[in-house]
Amino acid sequence: xxxxxxxxxxLVLVIIALVALLGAGLxxxxxxxxxxxxxxxxxxxxGDPPAIGQAVxxxxxxxxxxxxxxxxxxxxxxxxxDGAARVPVQFSGIVPDLFVEGSGxxxxxxxxxxxxxxxxxxxxxxxxxxxxxxxQDMSPSEARETVAETQE
Amino acid sequence: xxxxxxxxxFLGIARxxxxxLLIGGLVLAGAALAWGLLVVPPDRLMGETVRVLFVHVxxxxxxxxxxxxxAIASLAELVWRHPLAALAARAAAVPGATFAAICLATGSxxxxxxxxxxxxxxxxxxxxxxxxxxYLGYIALAGAIARDGASSRILAIYGLVGAINVPxxxxxxxxxxxxxxxxxxxxxxxAIDGVFLAPLLVATIGFSLLFGGVVLARMRALLAxxxxxxxxxxxxxxxxxxxx
Numbered sequence: 001x002x003x004x005x006x007x008x009x010x011l012v013l014v015i016i017a018l019v020a021l022l023g024a025g026l027x028x029x030x031x032x033x034x035x036x037x038x039x040x041x042x043x044x045x046x047g048d049p050p051a052i053g054q055a056v057x058x059x060x061x062x063x064x065x066x067x068x069x070x071x072x073x074x075x076x077x078x079x080x081x082d083g084a085a086r087v088p089v090q091f092s093g094i095v096p097d098l099f100v101e102g103s104g105x106x107x108x109x110x111x112x113x114x115x116x117x118x119x120x121x122x123x124x125x126x127x128x129x130x131x132x133x134x135x136q137d138m139s140p141s142e143a144r145e146t147v148a149e150t151q152e
Numbered sequence: 153x154x155x156x157x158x159x160x161x162f163l164g165i166a167r168x169x170x171x172x173l174l175i176g177g178l179v180l181a182g183a184a185l186a187w188g189l190l191v192v193p194p195d196r197l198m199g200e201t202v203r204v205l206f207v208h209v210x211x212x213x214x215x216x217x218x219x220x221x222x223a224i225a226s227l228a229e230l231v232w233r234h235p236l237a238a239l240a241a242r243a244a245a246v247p248g249a250t251f252a253a254i255c256l257a258t259g260s261x262x263x264x265x266x267x268x269x270x271x272x273x274x275x276x277x278x279x280x281x282x283x284x285x286x287y288l289g290y291i292a293l294a295g296a297i298a299r300d301g302a303s304s305r306i307l308a309i310y311g312l313v314g315a316i317n318v319p320x321x322x323x324x325x326x327x328x329x330x331x332x333x334x335x336x337x338x339x340x341x342x343a344i345d346g347v348f349l350a351p352l353l354v355a356t357i358g359f360s361l362l363f364g365g366v367v368l369a370r371m372r373a374l375l376a377x378x379x380x381x382x383x384x385x386x387x388x389x390x391x392x393x394x395x396x
Contacts, residue, residue: 018312025316029327033209039273059329096268098197106267115212126337129376130202130344132193137330 043085050111058087058117059106059125062149067101080105081115091119100123159375162236166368168249173365180358188351206302206351210359211255215283216318218248218363219311222290223318226311229304236371238304241311242294243370247363247367249287256280267331275324279317285315 029036039059040050058080066079075092078101089107093105099105104125109118188206195202225241228234258279260270271277290310317346325334336343344352 007232014227014231021297021313021316025320027322028163029323035326036275036327038272038331039329041329059331083382096266098266099268103197106168121268123269123272123331125268125331126198128333130198130232130348131206131346132345148177 040088041082042083043079045087045111045117046085053110055108055110057106057108058089058119059104060087062099062101062103062105064101069115080107087117088115089119091118091122093122095122098126102129113149161235163372163375166372170365170368170372176364177358177360177365181355181362182214182353184351184358185381186347189354192347192351195249197228198266201265202261202348204258206355208255208258208262209352210281210356213356213381214359215248215252215255215280215318216321217360218244218251219283219286219318221367222248223315225309229308230312238308239374240367241308241370243303243367243374245290245294246370247286247366249284249291251359251363252280252284254285256284258394269331272331274330275328276321276330279321279324283317283321286317290314297329329333 001037040055042060044060045056060080060082062085063068063079063081066095068077069075070077072092076095077088077089077090079086080089081087089109090115091107091109099122104127106115106123107119108123112118181191185206187241189203192203194200221244222241223236225244229237254276259280263272264270290307292308294304296302297307299363322335324330337349342349
């Protein structure tokens with residue numbers, strides 16, 4: 001009986017310790033929710049703008065139809081949006097392969113006084129969808145049919 | 153639960169399971185990798201780099217699974233004083249660390265062509281790196297305890313406390329804006345097309361079997377080491393008692 005009690009006592013102690021630990025971890029994660037974010041989204045950047053010239057990151061979707069190349073050939077301008085707000089971005093240099101209109105991007109740089117975000121580096125953000133090339137223009141149901149046909 | 157606590161009984165089962173697990177794991181993982189590398193079509197955006205997925209994702213899952221093994225075994229050791237639990241926790245550390253390192257390395261190789269960078273300090277990448285460091289700390293602590301013959305309870309507490317990082321890794325892409333994409337596979341649904349998902353799941357099963365086989369083999373080695381040491385100690389002590 002004594003052994004059983006000791007065992008239960010240990011179990012209760014460990015559970016209490018784990019709950020306290022989990023609480024502490026969650027609180028820490030909650031406190032970090034703004035600081036640990038890798039980038040600003042456009043609505044956050046416009047709502048609570050960082051200081052002019054301060055190095056920050058801006059992340060969002062490259063708006064379709066907004067991408068234009070300057071006459072010098074290496075400078076590009078585009079709009080980054082999150083559905084609620086848009087920020088114009090300017091960048092000079094080589095863009096990653098996955099950087100296209102309509103896909104996600106993270107731009108490193110700083111806000112200029114005129115409201116343009118001057119990027120020093122662009123990172124392409126991949127979304128969670130993985131799809132073969134042949135299926136990308138099809139609707140999900142068409143894609144399923146095609147897959148079913150090839151498997152027969 | 154204590155049915156398998158008898159080391160002799162455990163060894164009998166482990167001896168029969170180790171080789172089938174290792175061979176099955178090698179065959180399944182090898183087949184899945186050949187399938188993923190040679191048969192699967194390129195991704196619409198990533199192209200050929202999508203093939204990293206079949207190593208990276210199982211390695212990430214098993215890196216986290218390895219620590220969960222340590223945490224559960226540590227709980228069994230602390231609460232029920234299960235004699236094999238400490239052994240299981242210690243045996244899972246090196247394969248777990250290996251998978252975490254493979255996950256970080258393949259992720260970096262995938263990130264360069266996909267994102268345009270080898271490494272960023274976003275929530276997912278940083279918490280995964282912390283997991284690797286936790287493993288290295290655990291392995292060092294286990295080595296020190298084995299050398300000095302200290303109580304392994306501190307190691308079990310470390311294993312339990314470190315488990316807090318696993319849900320943080322899992323949720324990091326949901327809680328914080330990160331460069332790493334949000335989860336593709338959630339309960340019951342997947343944003344990964346079937347042609348990629350099937351080899352991914354086979355590779356995961358294969359790597360899991362390998363992980364199980366390695367853990368069993370290491371547990372057997374640790375048991376044999378302890379037995380050899382006990383025998384040496386007895387032999388060293390025996391003459392002293394005869395003369396005493």
